[in-house]
Amino acid sequence: MTFAAPVLAWMAVGAIAIPIMIHLLMRRRRQPVAWAAMDLLRRAVRRSARRSRLEQMMLLASRCLLVAAAGLAIAGPRWNEANGQGGGRSRDFIIVVDQGVASMALTGEVAGQSMLDRSKEWALRSIDGWQGGDRAAVIVMAGRDEGLAVVWPPSADASSVRGVIESLESIDLGSRPRASLRLVADQLEEARVSGMLEGRVPILLVASGWTRGSLEAEGDADAADATRAMKLVGDLGGQSTVLEPWNPPAPRDESDRWVLPVHAERQGPQAGAAALRVDAGRRGPALGSESVTASLRVPERSGAQGVQLSFVGAATEAGDSTRLAGAPVRTNELGVRASIPADQQPADDDSFAVVALESTMSALVVDRQRFDAGGLEETPASTWVARALDPEEDGTIDVTRVDPTSLESGPPPTVDAIFVLQPDLLGAGAWARVADAMRAGATVALTPPTSGRMDAWAAMAERALGAGVLEPSAAFESFEPAHLLDVVQPESTVLAMISSELGDLAAPVEVRRLMRMATPEGSEVVLRLSGGEPLLVRVQPDGSRGHLLVLGIPISTAWSNLPTKPLIVPLLQEIVRQAVVSRAAAWTATLGTQPLAVVPWTNARRVRSVMGRGDAFATGDWMAVEDGGRVVGGLGAVGLYEVVDASGEILGHLAMNADSRRASNEATPRERVIPDMTAEPATATNVRMGPASTGADDGPADVARQDQATDQAGFGASWAWVLLVLSIILWGVEGWLARMASHAGKLLPGMWRR
Amino acid sequence: MRAEEYLAPETLAQLAPFELRAKRIAEGVMNGMHRSPVQGPAVEFASHRHYAAGDSVRHLDWKVYARSDKLHVKEYRQETNLEVMVLVDASGSMTYGTLPVKSGWGGTDATRQRSAWTKYDHACACAAAISFLCLHQRDRVGLGIVGPDGLVANARRSSAKDQWRTIVRLLATQPVAGVAGIGRAIDQVLAQPGGRMLFAIASDFLGPTEELRSALALLRHRGHDAMLLGMLDRQEIQFDLDVAAPFEGLESEGRLEADARVVREAYLAELALHQASVDRIARTCGFDCLWFDTHESVGPVLASLIARREAMTRGRKHG
Incomplete structure (x- = not known):
């Protein structure tokens, strides 16, 4: 039997003297009472002396036991010295708590309880189970390769350790559970060498939610660290216990009056301003006339204050999505935050979105440099393209003309779109540069040369781009009379912005000659x-973020009158705008699906938050991006992130949103947690699964398992309740004995006779 | 000392309908309302007996002679007055009392000691009431105050007018202390010349019962009648003290450590046994025994005793 508060236990033992002292004080002599019937009284005293003495002793004993039991119950008795860890030796609890970004997620088991709350509750239970002489160290796992020792060496001050654990908060960085145990292993090694652990037993407790991905993101080297730590604990006679994985709750009941998050509608590239629109929807019964207020907040990176606009609308039907249109926002910033007041839905349904706004767009026109002859027939294709892209020459689209030979070497061009107008002039090196740019997100627009054979360049282009659209064996087809464009064009997202005018724009366009193209799947x-022949085909080759657009005619009046018709301007400009969208615009991810987010840009090197949680618009610290796009330390916090390459140029923005329905959060399977934590199966057998916090859904089996695990982990079962019950019983016994001893209320009938 | 201080009007009112009758035959010197062992000139027929030489022919029953031709003489029962001897215990235990004294309740030596209505006060009230009742029916009443050596003061039996005041004055002025020798006092009374008497003994009877048994047996043997008037304070009856303190006797018995709450049950049992013992002794001798609660009025209790005696006497007379 040990106590959580030995001082209180000693005080309880000392308190036994109180009833004894009262008993003795009550026996002290008082003023004598005059009495007539002394003979009767003397006989009565003689008659009741034995019984009275017995009653008094019983009464005194019950009072002493009552005081002792109540005091010991308060002192927190434990009864696990015989079967608990350590066999009576004092223990050193090493509590490792996951406070990474994934610990922000709500468990859904208890209202408002996050993964961190769950871990802290479990860790605090070990403090509750302290025996005399126990100590605890606290190490958090987040934000770095190895954990951070918050309390080390182990402290015997339970209240301080408790305070440290209770004060832990989630941070916006990922955690590395296995790697965090490297610090534990190092500290244990050092403590063993220094003799600090002499006569003590280490108990390693690892508390995490174990959401899916938290272990997969680590390598074998990290597993070796975990193995080393747990093996060391076992060698020292201790025990390692990991918290039971979080049990994902069932998806939310969507039949309630749930308001879905607000999403900002992604827009195409706009110059200087954009009309932002917000969609609000709900699942379940309609709200009727009740309105939903959505708040848009646009950050100003140059200043502290953002622009805030409010929209009011109502979701009128179940499953309906009400579009809340707002006034144009005069900003060229990229982030927008939409939220619904917290009294209408939980705060984690705030939604971040990236609005693809660009102040400038860039296009590279690859064509043989020639002097303009002046006539329509002699006008180079590059001239037509440049005039179409920037007719006002105001720099909205930055057009750069380069010779095909300039692409043979050097880095791939970092432009939104590349117009290859003389493909037969590009060598293998140039095609490789163009392909790299396309894989990085640029859109490549390709036209056939005005003359020459097709097989040579088409084969080379296909090898580089892998689009499957160009057919080297295909021939050019001439039409007499010329074919017109179909006025009913297919609904393509490329020309969605001019879809309403496309019929009028396409009507005057004639095509007299056409390059036959294939239309592969996708x-x-x-x-x-x-006649149905494809004139412009778009395809996104495998492994490429950019698109390839192949126009079946060169930009030349010899093949078509397209260069002289109005369609050429919106057609080419939309190609560039779509290129911006695909290359450097919005990427939206959901927290939980990518606990360690992979940014979509292969050349990304750093990431930082540009709009964090709450109302503050601030930039965060830079986080490095590994090869493959994985953010070191994880990227899981809700917010808007800016991604830059090695030169510091902004590649794009990533909006990370909370999973409002929590449908995508998954837990690591229970049977995988311990094996994944340790590299050696032998070590895994020494690691036990600790109980999770007792939830309402826990069944008897779970409770039994928890009790077993609790004893095995050395928590010890609290006997306070047993002593409390005993105190209550003793209280009743004491009252009964006191009443019996005082003979209160006993009037013997027949005593009074006349 | 005024009469009303010991004899409240309501007590008189409660006793007025009754007559204190001798259960046994009384031997008075005057004609009265009580049966006498002497058959003589009286009006109440007793029996017939054969004529003997020397009998007065005035008492021959000629009607019987006419029917049976035998001479029978009529005998008549003489009625005499009652000799009443009131003995009051003036021992130290009689000074116990817990009822606060109110104005107009008189004052005795015991009252002055305790500032409370003591058992002695109650005994005095009983003695005064009985004396008044007997004198009212022209019986002769005497008083004996019982101290350690028997009678410490006495008033001769008399039916004089000022006898009641004499008795009351004697009760009020007599010191109350020490132990009481009731047996010795009875011996002293019996040693005085006189006939059969009615003894009214007012005491708490907390002394040894053997002495009481011997004394009452002597009275019974001599043909006297007796009434035992037991005086107990309510605290003595209920013993509901909530103290654990030494108890000190009033008759120099010393101190006794006791927790009243603890010994209460045993004390009440002992008291019940003692009362039963006194009752049994009185009943064995054919005497009456009555216990008084000093917190209650004397009248109703005493009236019930006198009424019971009157009923028994009337039944015996007519039976």
Whole structure:
């Protein structure tokens, strides 16, 4: 039997003297009472002396036991010295708590309880189970390769350790559970060498939610660290226990009046301003006339204050999505935050979105440099393209003309779109540069040369781009009379912005000659002739973030009158805008699906938050990006992130949103946690699964398992309740004995006779 | 000392309908309302007996002679007055009392000691009431105050007018202390010349019962009648003290450590046994025994005793 508070236990033992002292004080002599019937009284005293003495002793004993039992119950008795860890030796609890970004997620088991709360509750239970002489160290796992020792060496001050654990908060960085145990192993090694652990037993407790991905993100080297720590604990006679994995709750009941998060609608590239729109929807019964207020907040990176706009609308039907249109926001910033007041839905349904706004767009026109002859027939294709992209020459689209030979070497161009107008002039090196740019997100627009054979360059282009659209064996097809564009064009996202005018724009366009193209699976016919022949085909090759757009005609009046018709301007500009969208615009991820987010840019090197949680608009610290796009330390906090390459150029923005329905959060399977933590199966057998916090859904089996695990982990079962019950019983016994001893209320009938 | 201080009007009112009758035959010197062992000139027929030489022919029953031709003489029972001897215990235990004294309740030596209505006060009230009742029916009443050596003071039996005041004055002025020798006092009374008497003994009877048994047996043997008037304070009856303190006797018995709460049950049992013993002794001798609660009025209790005696006497007379 040990006590959580030995001082209180000693005080309880000392308190036994109180009833004894009262008993003795009550026996002290008082003023004598005059009495007539002394003979009767003397006989009565003689008659009741034995019984009275017995009653008094019993009464005194019950009072002493009552005081002792109540005091010991308060002192927190434990009864695990015989079967607990250590066999009576004092223990050193090494509590490792996961406070990474994934610990922010709500468990759904208890209202408002996060993964961190769950871990802290479990850790605090070990403090509750302290025996005399126990100590505890606290190490948190987050933000770095190895854990951070918050309390080390182990402290015997239970209240301080408790305070440290209770004050832990989640941070916006990922955690590495296995790697965090490296610090534990190092500290234990050092403590063993220094003799600090002499006569003590280490108890390692690892508390995490074990959401899926938290272990997969680590390598074998990290597992070796975990193995080393746990093996060391076992060698020292201790025990390692990991918290039971979080049990994902069932998806939310969508039949309630749940308001879905607000999403900002992603827009195409705009110059200087954009009309932002917000969609609000709900699942379940309609709200009726009740309105939903959505708040848009646009950050100003140059200043502290953002722009805030409010919209009011109502979701009128179940499953309906009400579009709340707002006034144009005069900003070229990229982030927007939409939220619904907290009294209408939980705060984690705030939604971040990236609005693809660009102040400038860039296009590279690859063509043989020639002097303009002046006539329409002699106008180079590059001239047509440049005039179409920047007709006002105001720099909205930055057009750069380069010779095909300039692409043979050097880095891939970092532009939104590349117009290859003379493909037969590109060598293998140039095609490789163009392919790299396309894989990085740029859109490549390709036209056939005005003359020459097709087989040579088409084969080379296909090898580099892998699009499957170009057919080296195909021939050019001439039409007499010329074919018109189909006025009913397929609904393509490329020309969605001009879809309402596309019929009028396409009507005057004639095509007299056409390069035959294939339409492989996954390709999209953007424009076609009235005979059904594809004129503009878009395809996204495998492994590429950018698109390839192949126009079946060169930009030349010899093949078509397209260069002289109005369609050429919106057509080419939309190609560039879509290029911006695909290259450097919005990427939205959901917290939980990518606990250690992989940024979509292969050349990304650093990431930082540009709009954090809460109302503050601030930039965070830079986080490095590994090869493959994985953010070191994880990227899981809700917010808007800016991604830059090695030169510091912004590659794009990533909006990380909370999973409002928590449907995508998954837990690591229970049977995988311990094996994944340790590299050696032999060590895994020495690691036990600790109980999770007792939830309402826990069944008897779970409770029994928890009790077993609790004893095994050395927590010890609290006997306070047993002593409390005993105190209550003793209280009743004391009252009964006191009443019996005082003979209160006993009037013997027949005593009074006349 | 005024009469009303010991004899409240309501007590008189409660006793007025009754007559204190001798259960046994009384031997008075005057004609009265009580049966006498002497058959003589009286009006109440007793029996017939054969004529003997020397009998007065005035008492021959000629009607019987006419029917049976035998001479029978009529005998008549003489009625005499009652000799009443009131003995009051003036021992130290009689000074116990817990009822606060109110104005107009008189004052005795015991009252002055305790500032409370003591058992002695109650005994005095009983003695005064009985004396008044007897004198009212022209019986002769005497008083004996019982101290350690028997009678410490006495008033001769008399039916004089000022006898009641003499008795009351004697009760009020007599010191109350020490132990009481009731047996010795009875011996002293019996040693005085006189006939059969009615003894009214007012005491708490907390002394040894053997002495009481011997004394009452002597009275019974001599043909006297007796009434035992037991005086107990309510605290003595209920013993509901909530103290654990030494108890000190009033008759120099010393101190006794006791927790009243603890010994209460045993004390009440001992008291019950003692009362039963006194009752049994009185009943064995054919005497009456009555216990008084000093917190209650004398009248109703005493009236019930006198009424019971009157009923028994009337039944015997007519039976």
